[in-house]
Amino acid sequence: MGICCAKPAKLAHASSTNISARDNLNSKSNVGPTxxxxxxxxxxxxxxxxxxxxxxxxxxxxxxxxxxxxxxxxxxxxxxxxxxxxxxxxxxxxxxxxxxxxxxxxxxxxxxxxxxxxxxxxxxxxxxxxxxxxxxxxxxxxxxxxxxxxxxxxxxxxxxxYMPKGSLENHLFRKGVAPISWRVRMNIAVDVARGLSFLHSCEPNVIYRDLKASNILLDSEFNAKLSDFGLAREGPTGDKTHVSTRVMGTRGYAAPEYVATGHLTPKSDVYSFGVVLLELLSGKRALDQEKVGRVEETLVDWGKPLLSDSKRMLRIMDTRMGGQYSRKEAQAAASLALNCLHTDPKNRPSMVDVLEELERLLSSKDVLRTPDSRAIRRTPPARSR
The missing domain is CATH 3.30.200.20 (Phosphorylase Kinase; domain 1)
Structure with missing residues (x-):
């Protein structure tokens, strides 16, 4: 488990990495250190x-x-x-x-x-x-x-x-890199959920604010760890429902209500997690630069209609996995991603609930389907640290 110390010093982050309050990808700030x-x-x-x-x-x-x-x-x-x-x-x-x-x-x-x-x-x-x-x-x-x-x-x-396997981004999207299996993808999802659950359970809670594939690093055994806390900040306390900030983060991952209002809550991280989970399922980037400016420019725009239709859901799955995954597990993960991506943050699950659902999914002894339709029984692999 982890150690959650007393609250960090308050910081006024001056500018965004890839997104501004007006969704301007090239915005810069002239504000210096306070x-x-x-x-x-x-x-x-x-x-x-x-x-x-x-x-x-x-x-x-x-x-x-x-x-x-x-x-x-x-x-x-x-x-x-x-x-x-x-x-x-x-x-x-x-x-x-x-x-x-x-x-x-x-x-x-x-x-x-x-x-x-x-x-x-x-x-x-x-x-x-x-x-x-x-x-x-x-x-x-x-x-x-x-x-x-x-x-x-x-x-x-x-x-x-040092994280020898580099970033999740490289393993999902870089050409020439061997695709990662379904089981490894789900283990990574669990690890990320554990990290976020820990941050959200701190007193006061910590909002990560910049969850994306490039900030998820992998060790030699593909255990995942969150990196780059430059945009993290203390969450709401007491009777406060949110903290108001200048909008920062990465386009395609940031929660829509945060982009629109600057109101930040732990549920903003939950939305970003939903995007990452969708990336793990589909092998597609959160933002396809080739589609910028078109109607369907984000992965969420493309994926949500499929996630909500059980008959079409499997169309989102990364073909590089060769069909080597349980359909039941894939549907459960897709349903979880859809819940995390709910437009209303109040209807999104907490990261604790997300973690519980993913751990239940990983403990499943469902049948693994292979490309030639042969089935083998499997038990959950032991996790090593």
Missing amino acids: DSSQKTLSLTSSTSVIKPKFDVSGACALKSFSFIDLRNATKNFRSESLLGEGGFGCVFKGWIDEHSYLPTKPGTGIVVAVKKLKRGSLQGYKEWLAEVNYLGQLRHDNLVRLIGYCSESDDRLLVYE
């Missing part, structure tokens, strides 16, 4: 360990790395160490000693992922600080572990556990 967010943590290179302001247990303390050590760990941030690049900056593969955390030669020690913020990025600074505040306090099997940070001069970096 005084309150700058004072949340004291980040100095002279300290070896940082404890977030509200971490009373000290169980989730972070390591403070020097820039030189991270430069050495990543072979001077060379191109051959590059794992990926996004709005925040670049992510590099590095090697450090498991105990001292000092840089080691490639192939020795443990592998880490080092995210390097683009200098002068105001949005990136806020998201960097949010990562430190949230992942510095929260521990769960289905959240990527943040090992430490670097804050020297204008350099801001984060050091994470």
Whole structure:
């Protein structure tokens, strides 16, 4: 299970990754880091360990790395160490000693992922600080572990556990990558649901706000973990039904009521989960760039009519699975996705209920259908951690 520490520092995220209040994909913000967010943590290179302001247990303390050590760990941030690049900056593969955390030669020690913020990025600074505040306090099997940070001069970096299988996005959509099986897809759905359920059960609850296939990372055994908490924020408390924010997230995944009003609730995450579940079922992207501007431009637009029709539901299934899935399980997963994608957030299930339904589905001993119509009995595989 996980540790849910006291509430993170409040942050004012300045801008969206891919969506704005007007659904403008290219929106940018001129808002810089606020005084309150700058004072949340004291980040100095002279300290070896940082404890977030509200971490009373000290169980989730972070390591403070020097820039030189991270430069050495990543072979001077060379191109051959590059794992990926996004709005925040670049992510590099590095090697450090498991105990001292000092840089080691490639192939020795443990592998880490080092995210390097683009200098002068105001949005990136806020998201960097949010990562430190949230992942510095929260521990769960289905959240990527943040090992430490670097804050020297204008350099801001984060050091994470390395996830060797990369993102779910790559396994679902990248050409040349072997398709993942039905069972692996459902295991991933359960892992994501566990991570979100944990966040929503914290006190106060945490809304992830940017669930998408590229933020779901996979370890060597395809166990899934949520990454990138730059847009996470504290949810409503007391008698409040929602929190009002500037709309941020990713088009195709964001809940319609949030896009329309800026009202954010845990049910916003549930909608995004429904989109991811639909991606797992169909093998199609949440937003098909080739269809942007047409009537049916999102996966939800295309999929919801099929999900609601039991006779046509199987048309959404990814053909790359070769029909190797239980029709009963597929229908149950499709029905769950449809409930998560309900237009009215009040009618969406909670993530706790979603997790319960998925775990029930995975415990099924239904018959697995194969392409040649032969049937074999199966029992749920043991999950390893």
